[in-house]
Amino acid sequence: MASYDVIVIGSGPGGYVCAIRCAQLGLKTACVEGRDTLGGTCLNVGCIPSKALLHASHMLHEAEHNFATMGLKGKSPSVDWKQMQTYKEDTIGQNTKGIEFLFKKNKIDWLKGWGSIPAAGQVKVGDDIHTAKNIIVASGSEPSSLPGITIDEKVVVTSTGALELPKVPKHLAVIGAGVIGLELGSVYKRLGSEVTVVEYLDAVTPGMDAEVQKTFQRTLKKQGLKFIMGAAVQSVDATKTKAKVHYKLRKDDSENILDADVVLVATGRRPFTDGLGLADLGVAMSERGQIKVDAHWQTSVPGIYAIGDVIDGPMLAHKAEDEGMAAAEQVAGKLGHVNYGVIPGVIYTHPEVANVGVTEEELKEQGVPYKVGKFSFMGNGRAKANFAGDGFVKILAHKETDRILGAHIIGPAAGDLIHEICVAMEFGASAEDLALTCHAHPTYSEAVREAALACGDGAIHS
Ligand code: NAI
Secondary structure, eight states: OOEEEEEEEOOSHHHHHHHHHHHHTTOOEEEEEOSSSSSHHHHHHSHHHHHHHHHHHHHHHHHHHTTTTTTOOSOOOOOOHHHHHHHHHHHHHHHHHHHHHHHHHTTOEEEESOEEOSSTTEEEETTEEEEEEEEEEOOOEEEOOOTTOOOOSSSEEOHHHHTTOSSOOSEEEEEOOSHHHHHHHHHHHHTTOEEEEEOSSSSSSTTSOHHHHHHHHHHHHHTTOEEEOSEEEEEEEEOSSOEEEEEEETTTOOEEEEEESEEEEOSOEEEOOTTSOHHHHTOOBOTTSOBOOOTTSBOSSTTEEEOGGGSSSOOOHHHHHHHHHHHHHHHTTSOOOOOTTSOOEEEOSSSEEEEEEOOHHHHHHHTOOEEEEEEEGGGOHHHHHTTOOOOEEEEEEETTTOBEEEEEEEETTHHHHHHHHHHHHHTTOBHHHHHTSOOOSSOTTHHHHHHHHHTTTOOSOO
């Protein structure tokens, strides 16, 4: 039993970043984590392992499709699934151990076990009750399934099971054309699976810019992914080795069946607050099971804060990190701030997809006068040399003030390029500011500048 200034519950990107910032600000800090390793979903069964598999499968794709053209001869590599899993596990290990090191460096106590809050100011871990002036809940989220589907993490899997399948499936059915479905679907497609994505809506990745949605789906189709759109999955029947996905087409109500070896259920995630004891404490919750917080991330119970996937907003690691830092500053008596208008979103497929700010559809709906600057990667020398000419940069700026309101990129390194626009937006920059900034040649980032130029007198290379 010990007493702390702050106890953070959960060591995902929100929780561990929050704990480090608390310690850096001079607060005596502990972090509760029940997994065997730190890092939460993101490092253990989410962002990091999926990126290892995305990278490996992209390398295979390059070898199979582009090596010969570049004059690189020889047999294409084949998939050693066991070794790829080892590479993925090593990647996870390096990252989770890195956080353990940072905890030691910052003198943060790792309270091992699952935490609960018996009363404000107390955190129970195992049989021990620790006291804390402030408690920050960062317990994250878990996959949410559909009624009529039983997850066994073998044949019917969530993203967690999909990362550690015993072998590459012959036919993978993916329910949901959201971020998880498309990232993991494209991994298995490149590794040799037949992949069919069943999506309720008529477009992939809901909420994204419509032009990007169309280009993205077309690109994935070209890569061999199959799509059944406008299809509501009703149930899944599974044996130990096979599954049948029952779905109804919305256009004619017809009932259909899709056979698969593995079914990935990627229909969203929900806040994970089980066992914390929030209801007994009277912590106010939303109808969607999120913890309600005020502008300073404080819940309805003074001294208890919440950040990340358990509260409102996009379920993104970097949004949780920003809230973690800001909540730490609040608790330390400073002014923490998150600009929710400038949170990038990235889908790590090939090509990558990235966005920040508003979509064109939102601007139309809001009646905001705007202009569009668009530039295709086909006009970018570096992209052409790297077989990465598919896609474009699209910048939306205010028609009168030229202020950048949003950007949407599909193409090489989109997830990195987007940050140039995030910084510009943070500084309230105009498209002209970006267009007048010298960009090194030859780089992908020239496509961003060209899109900014296209908001004014025109891009040079289109
Ligand atoms: P999602 O909310 O992105 O997509 C779920 C999709 O499933 C939607 O398109 C929805 O229309 C569809 N769907 C729902 N019910 C259906 C039904 N009965 N039949 C057919 N389709 C149905 O959810 P996803 O991909 O599971 O991701 C969960 C969360 O994790 C998201 O908030 C996402 O932002 C986050 N995430 C982010 C990543 C990134 O930033 N790269 C990577 C992985 C996850």
